[in-house]
Amino acid sequence: MTAAITLEPSIRRVDDQAERDLAALAKMKPSRAEVHHVVPNLAQRADRDMAPLPLPDPLPKVPTLDAALLPDAIRDWCVDAADGLQVPLGFTAVPGVVALAAAIGRQVGVAMKRHEYWIEVPMLWGAVIGRPSAGKSPALSPARNMLCRLEGLERGAFEETMREFKARVIVAGAGKAAAKKSIAAALKKGDKSGAESAAAAALFEEEEPTEPRIVVNDATVEKLGELLNANPRGLVQFRDELSGWLANLDREGREGDRSFWLECWNGRGGYTVDRIGRGTIHIDACAMSILGGMQPGKLAEYVRGAVKGGFSDDGLIQRFQLAVYPDLPASWRYVDRQPNVEAVNVAWATFQRLRNLNPDTIGAERVDGIDVPFLRFDDEAQTMLIGWQTELMQRLRSGTESPWMESHLNKYQSLAGRLALVLHLADHDGGAINADTLVKALDWCTYLEAHARRIYAPATDNGLTAAHLIAKRRSELPDGFTSRDVQRHGWGGLTERDVIASALELLVELRHLAAETTSTSATGGRPSTTYAWRSV
Known part of the structure; x- marks a missing residue:
C-alpha cells in the first residue's frame, strides 16, 4: 500500500x-x-x-539486529567486523550464521516433532541487500574467509592422503607385473585355479580420494552433482552478486537448473541429472547453502516477477530466508585498527569444532530409514515451538497475507528449527535444544520477517520505489522526456514499462512532473506524453 x-x-x-x-x-x-x-x-x-509534495518513503521500517541474538561464540567477532567496516551488524551476522550452518552441513539435523520424523538440516540461504556503496562485499568476507580456512585445512590433509594413494597405485602396478609372470607359469602348468588366484591378488580396487570442498562459486548443475556426491555434508555457494546467478536461472532452457536448486534448499532429497554428454548422475542428497549480496534495484525487478506470477514465481526467492535489507548507519567514521584477535580466535575454534562434529558424541539419535542423525528439543522448548507454530499457521490460514508473503512465512517453520540447531551447536557441545536457544531463533524469525516485508515492498508499492529512482535521475532526464526514454537507459529498477508508467503517474500527481499529451490522430499514431520537471 x-x-x-x-x-x-x-x-x-x-x-x-x-x-x-x-x-x-x-x-x-x-x-x-x-x-x-x-x-x-x-x-x-x-x-x-x-x-511538489514530498515522495513518501517507499520502504517499510526494519529493526536493527540485536547482538544478543547471535551465538556467544561469534558475537564479538561479528560486532567487531561490523564496527571496523562501518556497516550494519546484519551485514556480518547473517553471513556468520550461514557460514556456521555450512560448517555443520548434513552431519546432524533437528527433529521438529516428538513422534513423526520431520527432520530439518541446516541449509540456509542468506543475502545482504544494499546499494553499491553499502559495503556488502567486505562484510561478506570474514565469514567466507572462515570457510576457506577450513577448506584449506582439509585440502592439506587430502594432499597427504593423495600422495599415499599414488604410492599404493605404484606398488599395485608392480604387483600386476609380477602377477602376470605367476599367471603365465600357472597356466603353463594347467593350473587355472592358481592363475585366477594370482590375478585376484593383483587387483587394485581402492577408490581414488576426492578433494574436499566447502565453497563453490560458479559450477554447472552437472559439476555440482559430482561435488555433492564427493562431499555429502553439503556445500555453500558464494556469489558476491546474486543477481547474475538469478538472471542465469531465468534464461530459457534452464528450467531443470531451477528445479535442482529448489531441491537443494531442503538438504535431504536426492536428484538425478540426465545429460547426453555426461550420462546419468545420481545425487544422493542435494544440500546447498547460499550466501551473497544484492543491489535493491536488481532485487526489485526479480521480486516483481515472483509477485506477478511470472516464470520466477516458483518459491525460489522465498527460500532466501536470511535476507536482510538494513538501513545504513546515519554517520560514518574512519576506522583503522587491529581486529579483535581474541574474538577471531574464538570464532575460528568454533568453526573447526563444528566441522569436526561427531554425531554420536553429541547425543544425536540414529533411526533406520532416516539418513541424518538428529537432535531434539527439550520438553519446554518443544511446547514453546508448538505454540509458536500454531500461532503462525493460524495467521497464514486467515488469508490476511498476500500469496507471496504467505509462501515466504510458511517456510519459517523450517527456518526456526534450522536456526535453533545452528545457535545451539555453536554454543553447546550437544544434547537437547533448550528454550533459551529457541527463543533466540524465534526472535530471529521476527527480525527477518520485517526485512522480508521491506524486500517485497518495491513489487507492491504502485510505482513509489520507481518514482524515487526516477527523481534521483532528474539531471539525466531533460524536459520533454518520455517513458520510453526512461526505459531505454536500462537503469536498475526502471526496465519494466508498466512500472515506469506508474512511477511517472505518481510523480505527476505529486507535482514533481508536468505531463503534456500530444494527439497524433492525424498521422494515425498513438497519443504521446512528454514530461517536464516542475520547479522545486
Missing part, C-alpha cells in the same frame, strides 16, 4: 486562496470571457507557488 499523503501547510494556503478567489468570482456573476481570463491566472499562480 502506498503511504497516505497529506498537504503541507504552505500548499493548503495556496489551495484555500484559490478557492476564495473562485468564490468571489462566482458572486460577481462574470461573463464567460472574464472566467477564461481569471481561471488561467489562478492556475498559473498555483503552479508557481505550490511546491
Whole structure:
C-alpha cells in the first residue's frame, strides 16, 4: 500500500486562496470571457507557488539486529567486523550464521516433532541487500574467509592422503607385473585355479580420494552433482552478486537448473541429472547453502516477477530466508585498527569444532530409514515451538497475507528449527535444544520477517520505489522526456514499462512532473506524453 499523503501547510494556503478567489468570482456573476481570463491566472499562480509534495518513503521500517541474538561464540567477532567496516551488524551476522550452518552441513539435523520424523538440516540461504556503496562485499568476507580456512585445512590433509594413494597405485602396478609372470607359469602348468588366484591378488580396487570442498562459486548443475556426491555434508555457494546467478536461472532452457536448486534448499532429497554428454548422475542428497549480496534495484525487478506470477514465481526467492535489507548507519567514521584477535580466535575454534562434529558424541539419535542423525528439543522448548507454530499457521490460514508473503512465512517453520540447531551447536557441545536457544531463533524469525516485508515492498508499492529512482535521475532526464526514454537507459529498477508508467503517474500527481499529451490522430499514431520537471 502506498503511504497516505497529506498537504503541507504552505500548499493548503495556496489551495484555500484559490478557492476564495473562485468564490468571489462566482458572486460577481462574470461573463464567460472574464472566467477564461481569471481561471488561467489562478492556475498559473498555483503552479508557481505550490511546491511538489514530498515522495513518501517507499520502504517499510526494519529493526536493527540485536547482538544478543547471535551465538556467544561469534558475537564479538561479528560486532567487531561490523564496527571496523562501518556497516550494519546484519551485514556480518547473517553471513556468520550461514557460514556456521555450512560448517555443520548434513552431519546432524533437528527433529521438529516428538513422534513423526520431520527432520530439518541446516541449509540456509542468506543475502545482504544494499546499494553499491553499502559495503556488502567486505562484510561478506570474514565469514567466507572462515570457510576457506577450513577448506584449506582439509585440502592439506587430502594432499597427504593423495600422495599415499599414488604410492599404493605404484606398488599395485608392480604387483600386476609380477602377477602376470605367476599367471603365465600357472597356466603353463594347467593350473587355472592358481592363475585366477594370482590375478585376484593383483587387483587394485581402492577408490581414488576426492578433494574436499566447502565453497563453490560458479559450477554447472552437472559439476555440482559430482561435488555433492564427493562431499555429502553439503556445500555453500558464494556469489558476491546474486543477481547474475538469478538472471542465469531465468534464461530459457534452464528450467531443470531451477528445479535442482529448489531441491537443494531442503538438504535431504536426492536428484538425478540426465545429460547426453555426461550420462546419468545420481545425487544422493542435494544440500546447498547460499550466501551473497544484492543491489535493491536488481532485487526489485526479480521480486516483481515472483509477485506477478511470472516464470520466477516458483518459491525460489522465498527460500532466501536470511535476507536482510538494513538501513545504513546515519554517520560514518574512519576506522583503522587491529581486529579483535581474541574474538577471531574464538570464532575460528568454533568453526573447526563444528566441522569436526561427531554425531554420536553429541547425543544425536540414529533411526533406520532416516539418513541424518538428529537432535531434539527439550520438553519446554518443544511446547514453546508448538505454540509458536500454531500461532503462525493460524495467521497464514486467515488469508490476511498476500500469496507471496504467505509462501515466504510458511517456510519459517523450517527456518526456526534450522536456526535453533545452528545457535545451539555453536554454543553447546550437544544434547537437547533448550528454550533459551529457541527463543533466540524465534526472535530471529521476527527480525527477518520485517526485512522480508521491506524486500517485497518495491513489487507492491504502485510505482513509489520507481518514482524515487526516477527523481534521483532528474539531471539525466531533460524536459520533454518520455517513458520510453526512461526505459531505454536500462537503469536498475526502471526496465519494466508498466512500472515506469506508474512511477511517472505518481510523480505527476505529486507535482514533481508536468505531463503534456500530444494527439497524433492525424498521422494515425498513438497519443504521446512528454514530461517536464516542475520547479522545486
